[in-house]
Amino acid sequence: MKAIRNIFEKTKPYVQKGAKYHWLHSVHDGFFTLFFVQKDTSKSGTHIKDYLDLKRTMAVVVFALVPALLMGIYNTGYQHYKAIGELATTGFFDICLFGLIKVVPFIIVSYVVGLGIEFVFAQYRGHEIQEGFLVSGFLIPLIMPVNTPLWMVAVATAFAVVFAKEVFGGTGMNIWNPALVARAFLFFAYPSHMSGDSVWISLKDTDKVVDGFTGATPMALAAAGTPDYSVMDAFIGLIPGSIGETSALAILIGAIILIVTGIGSWKIMVSTVAGGLFMGFLLQTFAVNEFMAIPAWHHLVLGGFAFGAIFMATDPVSAAQTSKGKYIYGFLVGVLAILIRVVNPAYPEGMMLAILLMNTFAPLIDYYVVEGNIKKRLKRATANA
């Protein structure tokens, strides 16, 4: 730690006001506070109650995402070797290595592009670098199909950072979750790379696949009326899907971290799951096709539902802020996700669109919750008078 601190101390004179590299000062500050807690404390006015600033908060979320990432890396290799029929002869280490080679470039591209744009904006507008992108940059690779070309990831990240975040004023001001905007952008811009049967498993044209291989996700199969998956595989995460979304188990570990540290809102998580189950049961009751007929709780482990409920819907900026509002918001996310998923004929997944839609309505929900509270208290006050 001492060595790192020395580097910052040494470079500090160069980025001070009037010095040659002053234009780099927010980059310097950004990295300094990433490694060390700020010494400066408030001297007047409002006081910050503890050290848990935005950077630490974000670091906890990134930490909670790590199990999903590791599982995603393993699953990338697993699906590849399974498709070419060499699963039994390939060691655990090789499987992980294959996944690593595929997944790490996504993370690098997402961070380089996203942070690059953040730095430019911070520099140009003269404010500190906002660390919101630490999480977005980690989320973006996790919600991409593994076959997405890297330049598309770069374009989507740039689009999301500029048009979902910076135009609204940066971290804390965005209406929508930037990572989901990145995915939605790709989803509508390059649909053939974001859905279908050939994008979820990393294969080269020269790879020979085993008989009966389709590459379809369990969701797509279920939507096509031929549900064929093992719930246990879906829970552990050994099914085709976006990189980080497949393993409900790893996501659950992340959820525990978020809830124990108090970073993620359990109210949103619980109510989202409740909403999903409610809609699932409702559809199951009136099941008119195979997809509707699958048990409601299967929806929780399939597709992006778990990932969305834990990491996307709980985004503190774009979710509802009031306590009651969180329940309403989460419940509607769950209901809409399953509704879009099952009833919509065009796409077999609805979590992304459901969260983006509810992000849009979150301020409205908050408004009515606050108004309701004001009315209630006013009534009480006038009744006693």
Added chain:
Amino acid sequence: MAKEGLFSKKNQKLLSTPLNGNNPVTVQVLGICSALAVTVQLKPAVVMTLSVMAVLAFANVIISLLRNTIPSRIRIIVQLVVVAALVILVDQILKAFVYDVSKQLSVFVGLIITNCIIMGRLEAFALGNKPWPAFLDGVGNAAGYGLVLIIVSFFRELLGSGSLWGYKVIPESWYVANGGFYENNGMMILPPMALITVGAIIWFQRWKNRDLIEK
């Protein structure tokens, strides 16, 4: 009073301010619907611009000539009749000479009648000015509208279809289907991207021209 020249400073201003400082689309935010609808490709956008220019310039002149005889209570109806007549003329001309583009523009030529820019200029300018300035104002505003349309459609056609004016500009060998890496951006063809492109133009314009930033 000295007679004002045809292209005096004041008259030149009528032509130039709508291009930037008082652009009907990016500053007054009028005529947005058609800017979203006809900008998928460059060619229809240019034809649309010329159509709006013809309608707006002549409607401005006609209303300006009639300005002292129109009773103010029925002026909207009179304006609508004039505009509608001109739109029908333009529509017929398009059908006769550029049939394929007119088919692409479909109802949007007819909808020029409802273009807020036209009613706006008739109300705000033609009713109070002489025919020649009114003509210049019409041309200027239509050009400002067209400028935005052309910029938006340039990017939408280039990125959405890989072509310009109907000609392929991105080499076929770049496409994934032919072993390359490139793919057209399907979202550029959808209306939301037109809105975002207009937004980006507004952003850029206000960045360059700080006076336009709303307080």
